[in-house]
Amino acid sequence: MEGVAVTGMGIISAIGRDVEEAHFSLKIGKDGISYPEILSTIHQNLPVGEIKLSNSELSEILKLPEDHAYTRAALLGVYAIRELLENSGLDHFPRDTGFISGTSVGGIDKTEQHFYNYKESAADRKYIQAQHPGFTTEKIAEYFGINGMVTTISTACSSSANAIMMGAQMIESGKLKRVIVGGSDCLTKFTLNGFNSLKILSENKSRPFDNEREGLNLGEAAGYLLLEAEDQIAGKNILGRVVGYGNANDAFHQTASSENGEGAFNAISRALKKAGLSPSEIDYINAHGTGTRNNDLSESVALKRVFGDHVPEFSSTKSFTGHTLGAAGAIEAIFSLLSIQNGKIFPNLNFSNKMAETNLAPVTEVKSKHIETVLSNSLGFGGNCTSLIFQ
Known part of the structure; x- marks a missing residue:
């Protein structure tokens, strides 16, 4: 079989605390956008995709x-x-399991909470390391005893x-037999204040791809996939496959995408080439679609450059979850696999005008369709753009 097999997945976001809950919310068009309750912030007017579980809970x-x-x-x-782990059929992760985790801000929430206490409180100094994104990854690995x-x-x-993408490459190259891939990001004052200073947050629910879009809503989430090599999957339930991937960096601006969509265009083109597919073979696009003037x-423009007058049906699910930053690519990979498994395109909420x-x-209502191939875009600050293709 072509591509790298996905044999497990898990998610928590504002629209559900597991895959089943998230899928249900997507099917009925129920977003998870609300106002901050867990995050302590002065910006109570800014909608967010917040998970209503405290750290203590x-x-x-x-x-x-x-x-x-x-963190x-x-x-x-x-x-x-x-x-x-539960839905992969494993009772624990074998010793040769790898772990590649993405995050945008890591443990900055703990820096915000304890920074002014470090000098006087020895107990709080354990969080100094949390400033580094790798600290969050190491704590997750520690919980599951992952030492590879x-x-x-x-x-x-x-x-x-x-x-x-990196996990799929590690499997294909034979360097790993099994790897957990995905990411986690939480809401923080740093991100809310930072995006607000860029004037790209909306005081209303985001409207990706709408002519009158006002900006994005931030969110928080974690999503992970288990990728396994072919000689490890006999008898296992295959949830889908990663068949293509591409990354490009147009380095156009620190926080903006280029007007001609060069980074996204190159990422999509490379993903198609890796998958050995023509543009016409894409059935659905889970777009990055943040709801900002610039990104959308x-x-x-990038979609029209790649697909011409035949852009496949597309939608942005960030209208459900908010923009979950470093976790976005992973949770949207899960949504893409759910689209394939269930033959559904999940809607782009709040859209009115082209x-x-x-x-x-975009598609604005849940739509039934036979879907074999999905393209999922993740376009980052600094022009770091990645496209994944699933079957």
């Missing part, structure tokens, strides 16, 4: 000791991987998509 569910040093992103990551290849990718919004125009520049319209 997550810690209790995961049976962690009171003095643990897990919120680590807690979410462990939560999602517990589901992955463990690494972190932090390329902003394409982080977990790049983790999936740039991505739309963009004047490209005249493209």
